Amino acid sequence: MPTLLGTSVRADFPFFQSHPDAVYLDTGATSQRPSAVIDAEADFVRTSYAAVHRGSSLATGEATWAFENARERVAEFVGAGEREIVWAQNATDALNMIALGMADASAGLGGDRFALREGDEIVVTEAEHHANLIPWQRLAAKTGARLRCTPVDERGLWSLDGLRAVVGDRTRVIAFAHVSNVTGQIAPVADVVEIARGVGALTVLDACQSAPHMPVDLAGLGVDFAAFSAHKMLGPNGIGALFGRAELLDELPPARTGGSMITTVTMERAEFLPAPQRFEAGTQAVSQTVGFAAATAYLGALGMDRVAAHEHEIGAALVEAVEATPGVRLIGPAAGEYRAGLASFIVDGVHAHDVGQFLDDRGITVRTGHHCAQPLHRALGTTSSTRASAGVYSSLDDVAALRAALGEVRGFFGADR
Amino acid sequence: MPTLLGTSVRADFPFFQSHPDAVYLDTGATSQRPSAVIDAEADFVRTSYAAVHRGSSLATGEATWAFENARERVAEFVGAGEREIVWAQNATDALNMIALGMADASAGLGGDRFALREGDEIVVTEAEHHANLIPWQRLAAKTGARLRCTPVDERGLWSLDGLRAVVGDRTRVIAFAHVSNVTGQIAPVADVVEIARGVGALTVLDACQSAPHMPVDLAGLGVDFAAFSAHKMLGPNGIGALFGRAELLDELPPARTGGSMITTVTMERAEFLPAPQRFEAGTQAVSQTVGFAAATAYLGALGMDRVAAHEHEIGAALVEAVEATPGVRLIGPAAGEYRAGLASFIVDGVHAHDVGQFLDDRGITVRTGHHCAQPLHRALGTTSSTRASAGVYSSLDDVAALRAALGEVRGFFGADR
Amino acid sequence: MSDGLEAMYQELILDHAKTPEGKGDPHAHPFTHHELNPSCGDEITLGITVEDGRISGLAWAGDGCSISMSSASIMSELLTGAERDEALERIGEFREMMRSRGKVEPTEALGDAAAFQNTAKYMMRVKCAMLAWVALEADLKASLAA
Amino acid sequence: MSDGLEAMYQELILDHAKTPEGKGDPHAHPFTHHELNPSCGDEITLGITVEDGRISGLAWAGDGCSISMSSASIMSELLTGAERDEALERIGEFREMMRSRGKVEPTEALGDAAAFQNTAKYMMRVKCAMLAWVALEADLKASLAA
Numbered sequence A, B: 001m002p003t004l005l006g007t008s009v010r011a012d013f014p015f016f017q018s019h020p021d022a023v024y025l026d027t028g029a030t031s032q033r034p035s036a037v038i039d040a041e042a043d044f045v046r047t048s049y050a051a052v053h054r055g056s057s058l059a060t061g062e063a064t065w066a067f068e069n070a071r072e073r074v075a076e077f078v079g080a081g082e083r084e085i086v087w088a089q090n091a092t093d094a095l096n097m098i099a100l101g102m103a104d105a106s107a108g109l110g111g112d113r114f115a116l117r118e119g120d121e122i123v124v125t126e127a128e129h130h131a132n133l134i135p136w137q138r139l140a141a142k143t144g145a146r147l148r149c150t151p152v153d154e155r156g157l158w159s160l161d162g163l164r165a166v167v168g169d170r171t172r173v174i175a176f177a178h179v180s181n182v183t184g185q186i187a188p189v190a191d192v193v194e195i196a197r198g199v200g201a202l203t204v205l206d207a208c209q210s211a212p213h214m215p216v217d218l219a220g221l222g223v224d225f226a227a228f229s230a231h232k233m234l235g236p237n238g239i240g241a242l243f244g245r246a247e248l249l250d251e252l253p254p255a256r257t258g259g260s261m262i263t264t265v266t267m268e269r270a271e272f273l274p275a276p277q278r279f280e281a282g283t284q285a286v287s288q289t290v291g292f293a294a295a296t297a298y299l300g301a302l303g304m305d306r307v308a309a310h311e312h313e314i315g316a317a318l319v320e321a322v323e324a325t326p327g328v329r330l331i332g333p334a335a336g337e338y339r340a341g342l343a344s345f346i347v348d349g350v351h352a353h354d355v356g357q358f359l360d361d362r363g364i365t366v367r368t369g370h371h372c373a374q375p376l377h378r379a380l381g382t383t384s385s386t387r388a389s390a391g392v393y394s395s396l397d398d399v400a401a402l403r404a405a406l407g408e409v410r411g412f413f414g415a416d417r
Numbered sequence C, D: 001m002s003d004g005l006e007a008m009y010q011e012l013i014l015d016h017a018k019t020p021e022g023k024g025d026p027h028a029h030p031f032t033h034h035e036l037n038p039s040c041g042d043e044i045t046l047g048i049t050v051e052d053g054r055i056s057g058l059a060w061a062g063d064g065c066s067i068s069m070s071s072a073s074i075m076s077e078l079l080t081g082a083e084r085d086e087a088l089e090r091i092g093e094f095r096e097m098m099r100s101r102g103k104v105e106p107t108e109a110l111g112d113a114a115a116f117q118n119t120a121k122y123m124m125r126v127k128c129a130m131l132a133w134v135a136l137e138a139d140l141k142a143s144l145a146a
């Protein structure tokens, strides 16, 4: 079996049927979806749709089964127990559930072990996506805790030594991305978990850019919480997941409250169900969970080892294309180093927005801007960069198209003169 | 043009193609979706899918246009400005955005006009859905505010006099359902708004059961905030909306933070965009917004006056069927009184769960339980009831089937002996 | 009337629901547990006394649908007087049957509780049938820890 | 190269981006406004002096893509020295053209700013082109209120 997927799987994706020449190098932002996912969701809606966890009808039973079965499938995919997966709107929502839950705990609303006090510390890296930064800033502001940050170097990389330097006795949380969406740096999760355990801190893993692209075993990694989004892993919009170790989830206060997550409600107070239901207030994104499960099934059938190997090859080619182009600076680990299947870069003398426009004109979709990582870009001395990122359907032809176009960008904008 | 829709529109709904004999009387929980909605969403995913509000490509532009166009369509449907509609996961999420935003304001995180202090009061009715109750309980617990409640009578109805009795100078918020999901009571919104304005309180309208079933003009009603869910109005799961008057939304702190809702982010702090973006952290449920807009277009084409008239007739027939059955007690306004197109009832000597099972066996889908309104049921002296609720596709045949089955329930369970 | 409904609401089940066994004051016993089915409000409080590793006394109070009430009744008949280990085994067998969506046949030892096999096909009712058994399991575990 | 790209990045636009007009110290003027396009980080601070209802001085500092920078430059050329009302009218015309997705033709009074008509087809770039104009509008309104 050849390692490369790419062209051989493109036929599974309707987007490439309607855009056969599309060079889609923006999977890091959001992925295209295979028919298997689109159909699973649409079929569910057409034939089995009913309210979940409410009422007694057979239809409700079927819908509830589909919903809970989806949870099991997604849990299995990331090496979690089914009670350890909570549905969220997206990864951002999942990360907020943790930070907002800890804020509630700090306000005396239950889950005392999560309460932060004045002087406690939360540690993040300077490379974090805003979704794994601002919620912690807000939590710090509410509780008097201090947000500390381990800095990045001139390539945008943070180090374990740098992390050790900011972690201390008061550290209560270490929140970090498994894979950076800008640099492609892959975090040494086991080491971070060890550092965290050494001081009794909780670990929060932003798995947005790892779960879609490599085998991820959350139990094996030993993290306490994690978050990821379906739309980046061939699944639907509007659905993501919070992972939490079972005993933690049962104690974390639910920030969002309402129907379907309670046991007893009086006008004065409410008691909550155990996890995962305690976090799932209101009518859930039922059909999307079915689509999410179909996406993990599709990826599982390809084999995540194969997906990772494929994207590693495409990623290496992207890096090489960037490094080979004069006047283009690569961000993140250099060619040949351990990194994820993406390449972010800065074109000398051409703003990223203009680079993106030029590439778009050639039918190449990339992402331009700060990629929701302003502090990282500031540390790199820029406000924006361009990112090309791979998915299962990416091919070396895509990379060749990018390489050719990239060679002309500076000329077009007169930046080579 | 005949008033009744029902049978004439059933052909638009794939669910009734695969279940031609289904008697679906559970639209109050969640509605079926017409092909127009399912297809709009699937077509969008197949052909135009890309990240929204990020990057510079033409595809992103198209997706962003679809997303913002959907917002305009939904805003128009409820008589709001486009900047006054914020996408939410569901109505529960929307209601939480208000309560959690006010908690943040109270904690000094901006939006001072929303800050509650010890002794301030929040008023709700005893008939509220848990989604419009528990978030206020939590807000009260965090701020020292007091949650006050206007009680229901033996039919489950609250009154303006009762409301006036609990509203006072310290009242900061009055939160109430436009239409009760259990009793079908329709709130006198204009009067409540007047009472609220008299004391300078904000009004929060739970429009879950009104927006799908009658013409709703939020600007005309004069409420400050409102919430509703697409899945109850022929639209997709996983998408709902928060309405807020523009000048309020721009000041309310966003409880959920992350990407796409900021202007400037440093490691220390973040500044937020104006509404609606400030509340839309992370990748949004883009395709679902397209489906939501298609649902409002479908309803708009039928005409909301006609929808309301149709459901009024079906509702009246449901009420009559219930009142005509010996040993069955109607909840809510009596036959002939002003009420929404649903009928909740209690069968003497038979638990609601058993009633639901019996009806399900006859192919009739209803909702059984406390309908996320435990306090209301407690006030009625029961833990659960059965609810039949109408939608555009409901017909008098559906009501006849219910009536026939209802007549046999007590006999089957030996409750008539 | 479909076969499913007749099979679910067998005479045996409806009779137990009307005149349940084991109803009494749970708090007359040292180990009590309260269990609730939040989706429909069914609830039960079940108390037991354990002597020499045997359930020497059992009483419950509760309110709910005919499935939850009859299940509590049939369980009381079956397990009052049983050895603790035997009771835990029955609970395990019952749970396995109820979780199988109707595919696992009841063991002979389950006696009249076999009547709930058809209920297992209705996912939303499984919790109703399990209610009393889950409460008993909690009591037994508490008695083991004591 | 497609026509779209050539039309968007006309020589005129690229020239203005390379050697922009009006760059200077905005804070040398009494009315200043900072405007940011959060999706790409483009930003501008624009200052003006208004004398006898006329923009007698204008200077801006900023950083961004060629569309936002050239737009600021072309606007500076067009509106430095303009009557306040006239400037507000031009801003309105420019906005209408930019919001039309390429459908509204530029007015003659817009002069070189007509070059951005093609940019209007690209929704994600409309904000870039508008940046300086929005800043100027804010300054003019502040000067009116003063």
Ligand SMILES: Cc1ncc(COP(=O)(O)O)c(C=O)c1O
Binding pocket: A259, A281, A282, A283, A284, B028, B029, B090, B091, B092, B093, B129, B131, B132, B177, B179, B180, B181, B206, B208, B209, B229, B240, B372
């Ligand atoms: C009156 C009312 N409010 C709130 C809700 C909650 O809606 P959702 O579950 O879509 O958030 C519902 C529906 O369950 C409702 O009927």
Ligand SMILES: Cc1ncc(COP(=O)(O)O)c(C=O)c1O
Binding pocket: A028, A029, A090, A091, A092, A093, A129, A131, A132, A177, A179, A180, A181, A206, A208, A209, A229, A240, A372, B259, B281, B282, B283, B284
């Ligand atoms: C590393 C990382 N974290 C968090 C997110 C946020 O994901 P979402 O927008 O799906 O919530 C993203 C994607 O934008 C990401 O790449």
